[in-house]
Amino acid sequence: MTKRYAALLRGINVGGHKKVPMARLRTLLEGLGYDGVGTHLQSGNAAFTAGAADEDALAAAIGRAIEKEFGFAVDVLVRDGAYLKAVADACPFPAAELEPKQLHVTYFSAPVDPARFASVDRAEFLPEDFALGDRALYLYAPDGLGRSKLGEKLSRSALNRGMIATSRNWNTVTRLVEMTHD
Structure with missing residues (x-):
């Protein structure tokens, strides 16, 4: 079973710091195996579909991938659509x-x-x-x-x-x- 989730990234693209282009974020999330990836604005909001999973585990995986891709740590929260x-x-x-x-x-x-x-x-x-x-x-x-x-x-x-x-x-x-x- 799959679910829709949102990833909320904290403190990116603010004042030129921790730049994460949304196109690269979408590619990164797709590379993690998530489907239906979309982003909203430039402030670190992404939606995706994944197998029903622990939100904290999804957030940790996204955080690790962002640090590997961009070279800096970002706090990530993941919440499902129902929440x-x-x-x-x-x-x-x-x-x-x-x-x-x-x-x-x-x-x-x-x-x-x-x-x-x-x-x-x-x-x-x-x-x-x-x-x-x-x-x-x-x-x-x-x-x-x-x-x-x-x-x-x-x-x-x-x-x-x-x-x-x-x-x-x-x-x-x-x-x-x-x-x-x-």
Whole structure:
């Protein structure tokens, strides 16, 4: 049995660092034996079909192949289409009423302990807000992520220590759901 997956690469093609051209990423994924490979934008989003497998094992294989091909390590998360759809469907904010730049999802490599974020004084950042989901954090930033003080606070390494975390705006969240739909 095969499944559709998305590979989320963290921190590539940002400011000219860790350049990974999407055409080469597609070729790399095909070389790993994955089918139906497609990419979205230049920020490290790829969808592919593979035999049902452990997501962490797929991520590790992709990470090793990227390091071998490009000469640098990249954090990779792999999630199947059903998970990506469940995250989008569980959004606690009114996504249909918001501009896509106002809503973001940070995907984590492990379940998120709410105690990690207990020190964040939510009232200090209003109207910005966040909510935790299954290995995900939803961020509502009405002025966009670039101006978000809450987003800056939430991205600090102390809150995310020991986990891979990578964020996507709502347009990309919904596009990944589309790309991984069976």
